[in-house]
Amino acid sequence: MLAQALQQSTDAIWTKNLDGIGTSWNAGCERLYGFRADEAVGRPLRELHMRHLPEREYAAILARIRSGRPSQGESVRVAKDGRKVFISLVTAPLFDEGGELVGEISSSRDITELRSAQAEVEELNRELERRVAERTAEFETANRELEAFSYSVSHDLRAPLRSIDGFSGLLIERGAATLDDDSKGYLRRIRAAAQRMGMLIDDLLDLSRVTRSEIHRREVNLSELAGTVLANFAAEAPGRAVEVHIGPNLKSHADAGLVRVLLENLLGNAWKFTGKRADARIEFGRAMHDGQEAFFVRDNGAGFDMAYSKRLFGAFERLHAQTEFEGTGIGLATAQRIVQRHGGRIWAEGRIDRGATFFFVI
Ligand SMILES: Nc1ncnc2c1ncn2[C@@H]1O[C@H](COP(=O)(O)OP(=O)(O)OP(=O)(O)O)[C@@H](O)[C@H]1O
Ligand SMILES: [Mg+2]
Structure with a gap:
């Protein structure tokens, strides 16, 4: 049987x-x-x-x-x-x-069929990986080309600019006796514009440097760094009284140089946009936000309209008039690139006249 x-x-x-x-x-x-x-x-x-x-x-x-x-x-x-x-x-x-x-x-x-189905899935996966690698490579090449382009453009723009600045300076000197006041005023404005354009180019160069430089991570004490950065601001503006709160011993595994630039930008903004407050207050700390532990820079300054909270991070995007608060609008674009290069995220909250908070995860 x-x-x-x-x-x-x-x-x-x-x-x-x-x-x-x-x-x-x-x-x-x-x-x-x-x-x-x-x-x-x-x-x-x-x-x-x-x-x-x-x-x-x-x-x-x-x-x-x-x-x-x-x-x-x-x-x-x-x-x-x-x-x-x-x-x-x-x-x-x-x-x-x-x-x-x-x-x-x-x-x-x-189990031949099972195997060939498995093999097919594996093959599809390999194909997918190959395509992703291909697209990534294309993307990286395009990105590098774009960076190289903006770098050389910024670089090459500076030479003619120096001529405009230099020669209009010479004209002001030489023409002191012969030029009328209106003409001298125009010349001064040409010079000021050339200098401002120089600053814009410098900022663009900084931004492209942030994108190009390699990342070397090590332990960074962000609390110490924030303290140093704010102390430098205070030394340059002895007239200002700002109440500073820094959460103790906040550390991160990050690129020290880039994180410094990041904090300089965020704290620099906090410093600048509290400039018209007698009771200015700036805070640096770490807190849970959206279910994620994030560092933050908070101030009680001019604030901004939340409707534009995403636009802030675009290059040359500014929500405040040059006459009110000066700047080129490149700081937050730089900050965002630094955070993104660390694989992190940055976002902002604010209210007009009620201050702003910038959160970041790196
Ligand atoms: N702490 C803040 N409070 C209120 N508004 C802010 C703050 N930080 C940034 N902003 C708004 O975002 C804009 C962009 O900021 P960003 O740092 O890029 O430029 P900036 O400070 O104007 O110039 P730059 O940093 O290039 O000198 C600012 O012009 C301002 O309108
Ligand atoms: Mg700024």
Whole structure:
């Protein structure tokens, strides 16, 4: 009965003796491997569906049969027509009535389709990775070209600018006696404009440097850094009284040089936009925000309209008039690039006349 059950099983089931000679071969085997029972029984199975195996691998199989160890796993066999068949395989030792090891019984199931589906998924993944890598490379090249371009443009713009500035300066000096006041006024305005343009170019250069420089992360004490930066501002403006609060010992793993530029920009803004407050207050700390631990710079200065909170980070975007608070509008663009280069995020909250808070995660 057992023999009949084995014979009718849809699985491929066969037995072999200790020399690897086939002793039974069911219909499932015939279907899966294409060899008939009369071709398999009495023949070394090594010559049938295991004919592709390297010697070492077959030796290991023989050793297993002779050890009486059971096994389980996946393997590859070849059918009569040369087709590769992927199988899941279970083997168990066979004993005679006296309890002596006489061979092994194997039961296998075709997993070729499963395998090819897996292979397809793997292939698709590889293809996807390849495409992402390709696009990233393209993107990086374009980005580098753009940076190189803006760098050289900024650089080349400075030479003519220096001429305009220099020669209008000379004209003011030389023409002191001959030029009328209106003309001298125009010349001064030409000079001032040239100088302002020089500053814009300097800022652009700084921004492109931030994008180009490599990142070297190490532990940075942001609290100390914030203290130093604010002390420098205070030294330059002895007339101002600003209440400063710095959260103690806040550290991050970041590029020290870039983080300094970041804090200089954020604290610089806080310093500038509290300039008209008698009770100015600036705070640096760390807090949970949107479910994320973020550093923040908070002030009680001029604030801004939240409707424009995203625009602030664009280059040359300013919400305050030059006459009210001076600046070129490049500071926050720089700050954002620094944060992004660290894989982080920066965002802002504010209210007109109620101050502003800039959060960042790096
Ligand atoms: N702490 C702040 N309070 C109120 N508004 C701010 C604050 N920080 C930035 N802003 C707004 O965002 C704009 C852009 O800031 P950003 O630092 O880029 O430029 P800037 O300070 O005007 O010039 P720069 O930093 O290039 O000298 C500012 O002009 C201002 O309108
Ligand atoms: Mg600024």
